[in-house]
Amino acid sequence: MYGGTELxxxxxxxxxxxxxxxxxxxxxxxxxxxxVQYPEExxxxxxxxxxxxxxxxxxxxxxxxxxCVACQICEKxxxxxxxxxxxxxxxxxxxxGKPQFYPAVFDIDISVCMSCQICxxxxxxxxIKMDVDYxxxxxxxxxxxxxxxxxxxxxxxxxxxxxxxxxxxxxxxxAGERAxxxxxxxxxxxxxxxxxxxxxxxxxxx
Amino acid sequence: MNIATVPPAPLDSEPVTEPSKxxxxxxxxxxxxxxxxxxxxxxxVLDGERVVRLKPVFGYLHRNHEKIAESVTYLGSMPYTDxxxxxxxxxxxxxxxxxxxxxxxxEVPERAxxxxxxxxxxxxxxxHACLIxxxxxxxxxxxxxxxxxxxxxxxxxDLFESLTGARMMCNYMRFGGCRVDLPAGWLDRAKxxxxxxxxxxxxxxxxxxxxxxxxxxxxxxxxxxRELAVxxxxxxxxxxASGVDYDIRKVDHYSIYDRFTFRxxxxxxxxxxxxxxxxxxxxRESVGILQQATRAIPAGPIVDPKMKIRGFRPKPxxxxxxxxxxxxxxxxxxxxxxxxxxYRYRVRPPSLIxxxxxEDLCLGRNVADIVAILGxxxxxxxxxxx
Amino acid sequence: MIHLVQLAQQLDQVFVLAKxxxxxxxxxxxxxxxxxxxxxxxxxxxxxxxxxxxxWIERKGLGRMQNRYGPNRVGPCGILQPIADGVxxxxxxxxxxxxxxxxxxxxxxVLLVSASFMDYAVLxxxxxxxxxxxxAGVLFFFAVGSLMELAVFMxxxxxxxxxxxxxxxxxxxxxxxxxxxxxLASIVVIMQAGSLSTVxxxxxxxxxxxxxxxxxxxxxxxxxxxxxxxxxxxAESNRSPFDLPEGESEIIAGYYTEYSGFKFALxxxxxxxxxxxxxxxxxxxxxxxxxxxxxxxxxxxxxxWFFAKLxxxxxxxxxxxxTLPRLRMDQLMNLAWEFIxxxxxxxxxxxxxxxxxxxxxxxxxxxxxxxxxxxxxxxRGLKQKKRFQVRTYHFTQ
Numbered sequence: 001m002y003g004g005t006e007l008x009x010x011x012x013x014x015x016x017x018x019x020x021x022x023x024x025x026x027x028x029x030x031x032x033x034x035x036v037q038y039p040e041e042x043x044x045x046x047x048x049x050x051x052x053x054x055x056x057x058x059x060x061x062x063x064x065x066x067x068c069v070a071c072q073i074c075e076k077x078x079x080x081x082x083x084x085x086x087x088x089x090x091x092x093x094x095x096x097g098k099p100q101f102y103p104a105v106f107d108i109d110i111s112v113c114m115s116c117q118i119c120x121x122x123x124x125x126x127x128i129k130m131d132v133d134y135x136x137x138x139x140x141x142x143x144x145x146x147x148x149x150x151x152x153x154x155x156x157x158x159x160x161x162x163x164x165x166x167x168x169x170x171x172x173x174x175a176g177e178r179a180x181x182x183x184x185x186x187x188x189x190x191x192x193x194x195x196x197x198x199x200x201x202x203x204x205x206x
Numbered sequence: 207m208n209i210a211t212v213p214p215a216p217l218d219s220e221p222v223t224e225p226s227k228x229x230x231x232x233x234x235x236x237x238x239x240x241x242x243x244x245x246x247x248x249x250x251v252l253d254g255e256r257v258v259r260l261k262p263v264f265g266y267l268h269r270n271h272e273k274i275a276e277s278v279t280y281l282g283s284m285p286y287t288d289x290x291x292x293x294x295x296x297x298x299x300x301x302x303x304x305x306x307x308x309x310x311x312x313e314v315p316e317r318a319x320x321x322x323x324x325x326x327x328x329x330x331x332x333x334h335a336c337l338i339x340x341x342x343x344x345x346x347x348x349x350x351x352x353x354x355x356x357x358x359x360x361x362x363x364d365l366f367e368s369l370t371g372a373r374m375m376c377n378y379m380r381f382g383g384c385r386v387d388l389p390a391g392w393l394d395r396a397k398x399x400x401x402x403x404x405x406x407x408x409x410x411x412x413x414x415x416x417x418x419x420x421x422x423x424x425x426x427x428x429x430x431x432r433e434l435a436v437x438x439x440x441x442x443x444x445x446x447a448s449g450v451d452y453d454i455r456k457v458d459h460y461s462i463y464d465r466f467t468f469r470x471x472x473x474x475x476x477x478x479x480x481x482x483x484x485x486x487x488x489x490r491e492s493v494g495i496l497q498q499a500t501r502a503i504p505a506g507p508i509v510d511p512k513m514k515i516r517g518f519r520p521k522p523x524x525x526x527x528x529x530x531x532x533x534x535x536x537x538x539x540x541x542x543x544x545x546x547x548x549y550r551y552r553v554r555p556p557s558l559i560x561x562x563x564x565e566d567l568c569l570g571r572n573v574a575d576i577v578a579i580l581g582x583x584x585x586x587x588x589x590x591x592x
Numbered sequence: 593m594i595h596l597v598q599l600a601q602q603l604d605q606v607f608v609l610a611k612x613x614x615x616x617x618x619x620x621x622x623x624x625x626x627x628x629x630x631x632x633x634x635x636x637x638x639x640x641x642x643x644x645x646x647x648w649i650e651r652k653g654l655g656r657m658q659n660r661y662g663p664n665r666v667g668p669c670g671i672l673q674p675i676a677d678g679v680x681x682x683x684x685x686x687x688x689x690x691x692x693x694x695x696x697x698x699x700x701x702v703l704l705v706s707a708s709f710m711d712y713a714v715l716x717x718x719x720x721x722x723x724x725x726x727x728a729g730v731l732f733f734f735a736v737g738s739l740m741e742l743a744v745f746m747x748x749x750x751x752x753x754x755x756x757x758x759x760x761x762x763x764x765x766x767x768x769x770x771x772x773x774x775x776l777a778s779i780v781v782i783m784q785a786g787s788l789s790t791v792x793x794x795x796x797x798x799x800x801x802x803x804x805x806x807x808x809x810x811x812x813x814x815x816x817x818x819x820x821x822x823x824x825x826x827a828e829s830n831r832s833p834f835d836l837p838e839g840e841s842e843i844i845a846g847y848y849t850e851y852s853g854f855k856f857a858l859x860x861x862x863x864x865x866x867x868x869x870x871x872x873x874x875x876x877x878x879x880x881x882x883x884x885x886x887x888x889x890x891x892x893x894x895x896x897w898f899f900a901k902l903x904x905x906x907x908x909x910x911x912x913x914x915t916l917p918r919l920r921m922d923q924l925m926n927l928a929w930e931f932i933x934x935x936x937x938x939x940x941x942x943x944x945x946x947x948x949x950x951x952x953x954x955x956x957x958x959x960x961x962x963x964x965x966x967x968x969x970x971x972r973g974l975k976q977k978k979r980f981q982v983r984t985y986h987f988t989q
Contacts, residue, residue, distance in 0.1 A: 012419065019657045048369070117371065422923050
């Protein structure tokens with residue numbers, strides 16, 4: 001491997017042979033010409049890539065179907081403190097029909113965000129996820145990089161498109177929870193019906 | 207030229223030349239320079255072409271990392287450690303996770319340890335590839351070895367992206383394990399990349415190792431003696447090239463490195479050539495470790511089930527966790543007072559400690575050698591300045 | 593057949609005939625002046641165009657060696673990139689440091705370009721196509737070529753900056769050290785040809801035995817002389833691996849750090865034109881000038897062969913640039929004075945021996961030994977002195 005050289009220049013000639021091999025190889029093999037000519041060609045999008053957060057909404061109406069309940073956990077856990085949330089005064093029904101708070105203001109300053117993904121990890125409601133869109137450049141340095149609630153909201157279909165495996169797993173889990181909730185609600189409804197059926201009977205007997 | 211006979215350099219605001227001596231030339235290889243690996247300044251006093259005194263000036267990239275850590279939680283500090291030595295984010299995460307696990311007594315499951323070793327050694331591979339590429343670039347090979355090295359590095363970065371979501375700022379470790387498990391097919395792709403890597407190393411060696419110009423420029427240049435290396439606290443490949451047999455993977459037996467057979471290359475001359483070759487040989491050893499680890503990785507949980515993400519409050523105490531990062535001994539010292547944020551958080555940056563001997567290495571050499579020597583010390587300004 | 597031969601000859605002389613035709617329109621008194629102007633004009637038009645094409649070739653070639661495309665956005669395959677570069681350098685602001693010596697700062701690139709163009713006066717580009725056939729053509733070439741070194745020093749000194757001063761000092765030391773082997777390597781050719789005139793030297797090489805030409809590079813002393821001349825030429829043109837004065841990663845740009853815009857472009861062009869001129873001289877001295885490599889290829893015009901050889905040499909320059917790191921200053925000087933210079937002196941002796949020995953295979957053997965054996969001995973001596981080691985490393989467990 002480390003053979004000795006006799007003549008001055010022998011190692012140099014070996015190096016030149018290596019370069020020549022790369023030169024001619026670049027015309028024939030893909031391995032020796034690794035350039036991807038952006039923007040005409042793109043690399044395959046890697047599924048788990050993360051750029052900046054976005055808010056997920058179910059259904060068609062972004063305000064109605066937004067999963068975020070303004071619990072402000074992501075705001076507290078965000079290391080560079082780039083999330084700013086203002087809780088609403090009233091409540092709106094969520095996917096299970098239960099009335100929840102919602103964020104009146106939800107701003108993320110993506111010039112501060114460092115894409116660490118901690119907000120996604122701590123969110124108990126699967127409401128905030130990481131986007132893969134990187135062409136976010138703008139000429140307005142402050143306002144253009146402060147994304148508000150509307151710009152951050154993207155549908156669940158979009159989430160399924162960019163992160164299929166993750167979205168499938170989240171959907172399955174949420175559907176399971178919803179099924180459990182419905183089963184519990186049905187059991188509770190049957191229990192109240194049963195007690196209601198018993199009550200008048202006992203009342204009438206007096 | 208002995209450092210002891212030259213008077214100490216004055217404060218930053220004063221010029222370094224003494225008008226009484228002969229015509230000495232003071233140049234500032236300033237913060238903006240094609241080969242200082244970041245914003246790093248050297249005030250060099252030259253006599254003709256020889257270096258008479260050299261004073262490194264850094265701090266241009268200071269970002270208050272240690273102070274910020276006191277106002278975020280332990281977990282919140284983890285993404286900031288990515289940005290310390292931004293070439294090797296995963297090993298930075300690992301050092302920090304190790305320190306916190308020592309502090310709070312958390313155990314790590316076996317699969318997580320294997321994942322950590324695999325990702326750590328991949329980081330070592332891509333860091334050393336980057337370094338030898340840049341060393342050649344600084345010595346004037348207009349980019350050819352650099353491009354070859356980066357071609358390989360890109361494959362490893364693609365692996366990181368498909369595992370952690372980001373190429374460089376991986377944020378992969380958590381206290382008690384790793385954040386996310388391997389996706390389907392990752393292990394096969396990683397095995398393929400690892401199997402192709404020795405071919406690149408052979409190509410590199412053919413291009414460079416017996417190249418007379420390279421040998422001329424790097425042998426007997428920037429010699430670091432064994433005594434100076436030990437007394438200055440040099441660690442990592444730089445110390446091993448001077449003959450100091452100290453590899454924290456072998457000394458501390460942290461994680462599961464005991465299960466893998468690998469050798470530690472040692473140099474004998476301590477010059478730039480030795481540092482270059484030690485890193486090349488270390489890459490081969492890392493490939494060996496990776497092959498063993500990817501074969502033996504078991505199934506299981508990837509994080510300690512008792513760990514919760516929020517509300518982590520370790521008991522009051524202190525801990526120092528260190529790992530063998532690609533640049534040297536990376537250590538994290540934590541003092542906890544029971545609150546969710548650390549009381550004191552200190553990073554032992556290997557690049558900074560290795561940089562303290564720069565003047566001794568460069569005295570009496572030419573200007574052209576300064577760049578080669580600086581390249582072989584392997585600094586990343588994010589770590590030097592934090 | 594005769595018709596084809598005549599056609600080939602006319603094609604070969606087409607530029608000479610065109611010039612004579614144009615001169616027919618000019619009164620007889622002014623004809624010498626106009627002839628000179630036309631020849632000079634053709635050189636000034638052709639070689640900068642070649643420079644533009646070579647910058648494109650260099651960037652594409654280096655790119656392919658580095659596993660990437662070169663420029664490929666401006667025009668098909670990036671062929672219009674030199675035009676884009678030219679427009680860029682013309683429209684950049686011309687910054688002159690306030691403490692610089694303005695007159696010298698302005699004159700340095702002008703002198704560089706003028707000196708490098710003057711070199712072409714004695715290069716025979718084709719049959720009967722030399723601007724002026726001086727009796728001491730080779731001497732004129734080297735004399736004028738040294739003016740380039742002066743221009744480099746003017747640039748570095750007048751910018752009044754430490755980086756440029758370092759670069760200029762290095763450049764002067766390097767160029768002066770390599771002038772000596774350059775000239776000594778060409779002496780062997782002068783000895784054999786018996787004349788300093790470039791046209792005579794090419795005519796000596798333009799004959800054939802069988803199909804093989806009489807180029808001087810096909811003799812042992814000629815081959816050694818050619819290699820030594822090319823190494824010295826690389827150093828004279830400040831090309832990698834001898835581009836320390838321009839050391840991009842250490843002193844930014846060396847002696848032309850303080851130049852921007854068009855003056856920088858002039859420096860760049862001056863260096864490349866100088867490189868072409870030195871390669872052209874190498875072709876004239878060793879590679880037979882405009883003569884074809886095989887006797888049955890003489891129907892291809894002579895200027896085509898000259899440019900083909902020139903482009904081959906340029907490709908080798910680019911290849912070397914893409915492979916090798918830079919030599920440090922003292923190593924560069926060591927190489928010049930301790931290896932190249934003794935080899936050139938020994939080469940002169942070898943050429944003398946060749947001249948006086950009778951023709952036959954014995955003189956081939958003797959002269960090859962006289963070239964190869966000292967080369968090996970010198971290399972070994974140099975390596976031992978520098979203690980080049982290919983080392984082995986031991987491991988711990």
